[in-house]
Amino acid sequence: MPRTRPPAGSGDTPAAASPDATASPDAPPAADAGPDTPAGDSIGRGAVPLTASAVLVGAGNYGLSLMLVHLLPAPQFAVYSALSSVLLSVGTLAGATVPWVLAREVAASAPGSARRRLSVRSCLWLALGLSLLCSAAACGAVASYAGPGPLAGLAAACLMIWLNSVGAGYLQGCRRFVSLAGLRVAEVAVRIVVTVAAVLAGWGSAGAIGAFAIGAAVTSVAGLLALQGDLTDRRSAETTARERAAQRAGLWRHAGTVGGIQVLACVLFTLDVVVAAAVQGGSADLAPYQALLVLARVPLFLSTALATVVFPRLVPARAPGRGPGRSEAFRVAVRLHWIIGATVTAVIATCPDEVAGLVLPQHYAASAALLPPLVLAGFASATIAVMTVVFQAWGPSRPVIVTLSAACLLGGAGYALTSAHLPALAWSSATVTGAVAVLGTVLARRRVAGLGPAAGAAGPLVAGAAGAGVLMLLRPHPVLWAVAALAVALGALYAARPRRRRPGPYRVLHLGFEDPLQPGAGGGSIRTHEINRRFAVRGVEVTVLCAPWPGSTVTVRDGVRYLPLPTRLGPLVHKRFAPQLAYYAAVLTRLGLLVRRHDPDVVVEEFGVPFSSVCVPHLTRRPVVGVVQALAAEAKAREYRLPFDVVERRGVASHSWLVAVSDGLGAELGRRNPAAHIQVVPNGVDPAAFSRCTVPRGDHLLYLGRLETASKGLDLLLRAYARVAPVVTGDLHIAGHGPHAHRLRALADELGISDRVHWLGHIDGPDRFDLLASARLVCVPSRYETFGMVAAEALATGTPVLAFDIPNLCDLVTDDVGVRVPPGDLDAYAKALAALATDPAHCAALGANGPARVRHLDWERAAEAQLALYRRVSEGASQAVNPSPRPPRQH
Structure with a gap:
């Protein structure tokens, strides 16, 4: 009978002890998904409204500031500017703590459950407590120059901002990203209207600051109404005091983990400006640097939206462990980050002064030489924001917290030394954040199966560098640059597009290595054929790629199509090892073309000698299953004195889904790749x-x-x-x-x-x-x-x-x-x-x-179990990638 080894647990989730832990780790959150987001929504689709809201919020804030320059007297505008900066810091702190903590708990608990009610209530109290502390600290910081009216508005705004964060976290955990984006835009819209009305009514800076509180209050009410049902629903049985204490302890542990990583990341992202402002004593010389950050932080805004969308997907859904379905979701987010982030970075880094002048005042655009290092720092910060999501959801948090803490300390010292010279400061920022981004990527790659040696960055970064080179050559010609930038952006959107399938039967592209009719073929190829010919009886279209052998041709046997690869090898087909080496070379160089030609639902990599795997999951976007009948690389390495075992270790680690033919082999694969889903499907007997x-x-x-x-x-x-x-x-x-x-x-x-x-x-x-x-x-x-x-x-x-x-x-x-x-x-x-x-x-x-x-060894049952796994993998990948789920194919 087929046996399944569940994915290894993360060791950092309290869900195992929760009474709500009843659903499968990879089950789509049908109940958790709000009306805005069906269970099969895509990461890209969720990130679009959040990205659009970030653009609208930024544009609204920027436009409001320009408007108030003309509406407020200079002394009052100075007060407003100082207090709004304080509120920006409060909002950053609030957005980096409570929402992510609550989102994790909401995603990990059932609607109306005791755990969810406890999480919402605890986060409400946490938000209230932190709002009081922030109000006191903020008012104390500005009391020397702000009057009673602005101070009252500041205190009320702090309270409302923290309460607003609770509703935002709830919507994020429920994956209601359209609603979340709408609330963010609504907050700014209400604030703009109230601010203009208050200033025109003569209330000055006090009215402008009070508008912060009113805008946040409106969206706070909307957010609290959204979570009211789960807060008051008592369908679940009441838990004991011990269970509540355990749940509360888990909540605070995760609050420390998530909040610590978020706060340290936010500190790192803003540390250069904070240190430089402190060293220069608020000098206006820093203004061009701060103004250019509006453009340079665009990659960070985009990746923050991706991180917000993917975070609830990574959280164990009412059961412990991190399943391959969540690994796939993270890989999709990382891929989108590399493609879109590299493209945006290339465009902004090469932006002509004339184009920058359309966004920034002319005297700031003159400092556009700072843009390349600043936008590189922004792209590195975006990478940090995406990679740290894994550790917030799965742990362990210590490596990331230590890394971010050390970067803040070393970066602070470096920024203090370079703050007098803005280009040096910008390149220092790019160096520090870039180093942390590289280290974070390495740590995430070790945590997520199938992410790849370079975490999928090689192709997008090379393409981004090539695009930047072309745009740099066209920079003296703004019109031509704009046309080229549009072409680069369209190319990135095409590369990031969701995979569309043509209608037809379920299709399997099997990299089978060996034809069972080949002289000297072993039992592995017989197993492959016995399984695949039963797929063909079920209406599955199976194509097996195999190494050529003398007399081999493209044939169809028992409904299975065998395709020698390469088709023509000439005299080399008679040379020992030449066909096998040619087969692996063809897979490495032509797999993309073959996937486009055959359009499979799933790609199957049959492990073969001498090094088992060529890391097929890194070569295609299609879902991949590894079928392992042997791990012979160590023996072959001793026989031929070549590092075949090194390649095999990389290959095993690249897979998220593996089929083993025996319990012993399954256990060995689990030891080598604890993050993979391994299913044991033994051979059959005729x-x-x-x-x-x-x-x-x-x-x-x-x-x-x-x-x-x-x-x-x-x-x-x-x-x-x-x-x-x-x-x-x-x-x-x-x-x-x-x-x-x-x-x-x-x-x-x-x-x-x-x-x-x-x-x-x-x-x-x-x-x-x-x-x-x-x-x-x-x-x-x-x-x-x-x-x-x-x-x-x-x-x-x-x-x-x-x-x-x-x-x-x-x-x-x-x-x-x-x-x-x-x-x-x-x-x-x-x-x-x-x-x-x-x-x-x-x-x-x-x-x-x-x-x-x-007697229990039956080919029919083996084929049924293996095909069920293929369907699960392909349909899970479709839910993670496609904008909408497509109906399953009939067999």
């Missing part, structure tokens, strides 16, 4: 094998399989048989073909048993089972096996098996159906061979138990 009980049984011994020594150990069998040949009557029959056939024949001659060894060649089909059933004993001398298909088929025919006691075989060849001896012990193998060959009654008794031992 029903025809169980019907060979009437075949006459002889006294000969049989080996069936690939003629090879490194793994199959046929040399050991020949040496063992040579020792016992004088005392046994049965000859040794060897069926199969393989790379070491001539070497093994020579060994038989050398051992003097060539007259007792019969080489039968390749035998397949029904003759295979007749051959197994006719033998007294089947010898399996393998040094290592991943399943042991020949052993299973032998047992199905009622023939006992002699094998070494190695992993995977030891589970199949038990004491009641065969004999196992210590691995590599030639004397023990020879002794057992002699005992069984001369005791037909014992062999018959062991063989009689064989069919019942392997």
Whole structure:
């Protein structure tokens, strides 16, 4: 039966102890999703309204400031400007703490549950407490120059801003991003209207500051109304005091984690301006630097929207652990960040002075030389904002908190030294944030399976650098630059587009490595064909890419299309290893073209020798499943003295979804890649094998399989048989073909048993089972096996098996159906061979138990389980990428 090993838990979630932990980790949050966002919404679709709201909010604030310059007297505008800066800091702090803490808890709990009610209430009290502290601190900071009216407006605004953060966090956790974006725009719109009305009424700076409180109050009420249902819903059973204490402790632990990372990141993003302002004593020389940050921070605004959208998706959905579905969501967000962020950075960094002057006053645009380092710092900050989301959702938080703390300390010192020279300050900011972004990317890559060695950044960054080069050449010509910038932006949007599928049957592109008709092909290719031909019966369109071999052509067998890759290899097809190397080279260079041509729902990478995997998840956007029948790279590395094992480790780590053919192999894959979802789907046995009980049984011994020594150990069998040949009557029959056939024949001659060894060649089909059933004993001398298909088929025919006691075989060849001896012990193998060959009654008794031992191995059930996994992977990726879910295909 198929067995599934669940994904490893993050070790940093309280959901396991929660009474709400009832749903699957990868289940779409149907109840949590608000009316604005269906369960299958895409990350891009959620980020668009948030990005648009950020643009509108920024434009509104900028326009309001310009308007107040003309409406307020200079002294009152100075007071307004100072107090609005304080409120900006308060808003940044509020937006970086409570919303993210509450969003995590809302995403991890069921609607109306005790845990959700406790989280909402706790965050309300937390917001009220922090609002009082911020009000006192803010009023104390400006009391020397602000009158009673502005101070009252400042205190009220602090309170409303913190309350507003509670509703924002709730909407974020429910993935109601359209509503969240609408509230942000509504707050600014109300504030602009109230501010203008108050100033025109003669209330001055006090009225302008009070407008902050009124705008935040309106959206606070709307946000609190949105969460009222969960706050008062009592459908869930009440929890005990101990459970509430445990939930509250988990909430505060996550509040410290999420809030700490968010606050440190915000400090790092603004530290250059804060330190420079302190060192220069508020000098106006810093104004161009601050003004250019309006453009330079655009990548940060965009990635903050992405982080806001993806964060609730990463949070364990009412169950512990981090599933591959959430890993896929994060990979989609990272990919969008690289593509869009690199493009925006290239455009802004090369912006001509004439274009910058349309956004900034002319005397600020004259300092546009600061834009390249500032926008690089903005892009690095955006990368930090995206990468740290993983640790806020899954943990561990310590590496990120330590990194951000150290960066703030070192960056503060560096900014203090360079603050007198603005270009040096800008490049210092780019250096510090860039270093943190690189380190954060490395940490995130280790945390998320399949993210890739460069976290998917290589292609977008190279494209962004090329676009920047073209735009820099056109910078002296603003019109041409604008046309080129538009073309670059359209190219980025095309690259970031959601994947669209053409209608048709469910399609599988299987990178099968080996054709089962190829001379020397092993049991792995037989398994591949047995599974895939049953897919074809179910209406699935399967294309198997395999290495070419002499006489190979594009064929369709049992409904499965086999495509040699490359199709034409010429004389090299007869050279040893050349077809395999050509196959891997073709996969690395042509997979994108093949995916576009075949348009598969899922790409399957069959692990093959000598290095198992070529990291296919890094080569395509389509969902990928790795099928692992062997991990032989370490043995091949010792045999050929090449680092195949290094490539194999990278390949295993690149996959989020893996199929193993045995429990032992599944456990090994789980050890190497704890973040991956691993499903054990054992091989099947053809029903025809169980019907060979009437075949006459002889006294000969049989080996069936690939003629090879490194793994199959046929040399050991020949040496063992040579020792016992004088005392046994049965000859040794060897069926199969393989790379070491001539070497093994020579060994038989050398051992003097060539007259007792019969080489039968390749035998397949029904003759295979007749051959197994006719033998007294089947010898399996393998040094290592991943399943042991020949052993299973032998047992199905009622023939006992002699094998070494190695992993995977030891589970199949038990004491009641065969004999196992210590691995590599030639004397023990020879002794057992002699005992069984001369005791037909014992062999018959062991063989009689064989069919019942392997009766559960069924190809139909294996194919059904594997196809169900493929569908789950492809449909999960579709939910993470597509703007709207498409209906499942019929089979």
